[in-house]
Amino acid sequence: MKKRILCFLLSAAMLASVTACSGGGDTSSEGSAPAGSGSNAEASQPADSSEPIELTVLNWGSDIDVKINQDAYARLNEKFPNVTVKDNFVTGTATWSEYITKLLTMIGSGNSPDMVMMAIEGVRQLIDNDVVMPLDDRIEGDEDMQAVLDDISPRLVEALAVDGQTYFFPNSWNSIVLYYNTKMFADAGLEAPPADWDWDTFREYAKKLTTGEDNSEDKVYGYGMSTYSIFMTLFPFSNGTSTLTDDQLGSNLSDPKVAEAFQVINDMIYVDGSMPMPEQGMDAAQLFAAGRLAMAAIGPNSVQNMLTADFTDWDVAYLPIQDKENGSHIFGVTGYGILKDTENPDMCWEVIKELVSPETQEAVASAGVSNPVSRSAFETRALEVPKNWEIFYDAIDQNSRCLPAPINDSEYEEILFRYYYEMMNTQQDVSGVLAKADEELQASFDELK
Template sequence: MNRTTRTIAAAALTAALTATALASCAPSSGSDSGEKTLNVVFWDYGPAAQTGNQATADAFMAANPDVEVSLTPVAGENWGTYYANVATLIASGEKPDLMLISGEGAEFIHANNLALPINDYLESDPDAAALVDDIAPGLIDGFTVDGDIVTLTNAWNNMVVYYNTDVFAAAGLEAPSADWTWDDFKATAAALSKDTNGDGTTDQYGFTWASNEIFPGIMPWVANAGGNLTSDDRCEATVDTPEVTKALEFLKGLIDEGIAPAPMPMSDVFTRFQNGSIAMFGAGRWPIGTFVPAGFTSFDIQLYPSDETYKTVFGGSGYPILQSSPNPDLAWEYQKFTVSPEIQEQYVGTPEAPGDSIPSLRSVASTISEVGVPPVSSDLFYSSIDDHDTLVPYPAPAKYSEFESTVLRNLQLIFAGETTIADGLTTLQGELDPIVACS
């Protein structure tokens, strides 16, 4: 799907969902009749998404035998294209009760008055207080827009560095420490980069990053440089800044010095990390859902290296109730169920079949290491989210699909050397200004 198609699709999604939201202002026949059905849309990024959503739906129906949960998978290369692809579904007449979103989608559905805020539910439901007390405040804030809480976070990821322990051992390198710096990181990555077959071309690289996503791509480096791609209110683009320039100069330098190849899709990163031709890469918890079932466990994680100070960027997911839902109270029960210990334990998984996200409940996330689910250093995931001083808001403006595609397209030109960093960021700033500007 090209940029123009994504933009048209996003506009269609807004129009279609807004229309259904307006229609829901009238009395709903489904609500009046007490209809016990729920339609849940989710991003079908792979087998784990399908099995995870089905497990949640099955557990909810088992606990509520009079409810039928209908799951609607929607494909997408990333969160942005998923949102765009939902347009076709909504335009065809579907009216989901809940729609799985990430933090990137909170501003979008709020700006278009598509989500039913859950503030009243949190205040009136006696079960809600215990859940909220067990969730890091940053995960609540991540889905709060203008005081409206769009959804509870059911699962989340923050960015860590994965390293291949076999490759480190073969190079005689010790595991990286939590206080490593950018200089330490570069020296380590350089020591892991080599021409293994003597043909004069590097074929084992110390590090790479995803070309098809911002989150596990440039964002950890931008955050650690003290910058962001948008202002905190997500109404201004902030890419043409010294902080973003510093991050891109560091990453481009890794490419120019043969320490990193050109960025590649995350699926390719996974393959090359497992075969040892990539020693390190950045991601959240989701890679273990691919690695461990495939029998690959020669890895561990560490926090990203710090620049002048350590910063982390995180993203979560949740199931907001749509304004068009004919059964909002039932939809709230489903949203709440996704944050129940029963479902959160499924996100932990087992040593043989680990989950692909971090549970939002502190009490459940702490069991990852206790039940022996890889990686060894899994406690690093949750330990960073409770410290608000380290959190950087994820850049997720209302027009996220267009924002993401614009950023990725311009970054490709920069990292390919087709434009300078200075000129590329100036161009990107100009293209993002009208996309990000709040009305």
């Protein structure tokens, strides 16, 4: 296992020099966690529950997430003061590639945490490196967690499973929906986006909403999206395809439907003039809040920032689906897993139970950073803006699929980013660029065999 991790680290280090944004900071917070709780406490807690135990968690998030976890550990500490949980939070603008590399470096150096919060981008990599344990037996034998599962969309659980086994228990997720400026719609004489619209209607809306001279301060584009992999795959998903094969073990960039999807983006930039040319680090949420985009593909994590800025002239709708039979929306999900090197797997399970408990999930909903996985917790957060806030969770029921996240996710994203910018840097037939990208991406997968 250590040899596989070393090989991964050497590869990831080279990729990080190309793809990394600025590094995130580490924030450690401590709290206490349970020796056991719920209906299976006696079976899962150690024989001597008074023995001091310290557990570590590698985590990702903001100061808000740090506070949510501290409160969770404080609740547990009322019952189990002997267990201390140390949260090693990675905050700031680190990429998931950097985060995964940090974890594998810790494991390779003998400093493995007991638990890790991981996004879908790293799930297959960690399972392939054989560093996390399956959770199926624990889930099946725990009445408390069965009740939690009943309140979670099965798609979120299935996204974190590989080959029929569950290695991470979901704690939050992000749906990508369309934010639109209601004032700009009214000024353009447009009604709210129809639920069943396609690309043709979408492009007409975007053209009508585009105003101002190019490069001027009052320029408004009809549509824009951030330059992250989840957004780059929106249009292929809408067209009933993906950048990867169904088993995520090969490139699917040679699929004509992928070329069709990326061609639409290029045409919106250069033919319609309704999209800005993508730039590295482009943040559509900031451009939308600043009034530079009339429509934007954004997740729920931007709601709170817009409300804090007193920006209320907006609502949300579903993004257009082109292939009505096979097209889908897209989502990302995170979950907690237990590392195989831990000496206290039972205690780790109890910690995870609190981190996905109704109280913690309601705190996630209240914070407005990501969607809680609990549907009932999500429904506790009634908002006046956006008016259609329910679709942030309802999107999971609209034939949504999880974003592509292969074993070689770092290389996949680096290749996708590089060729995406090449496809969009000038008006062109994108199929030639995709042919080069397909060859390079498939070679990356072939090296895994």
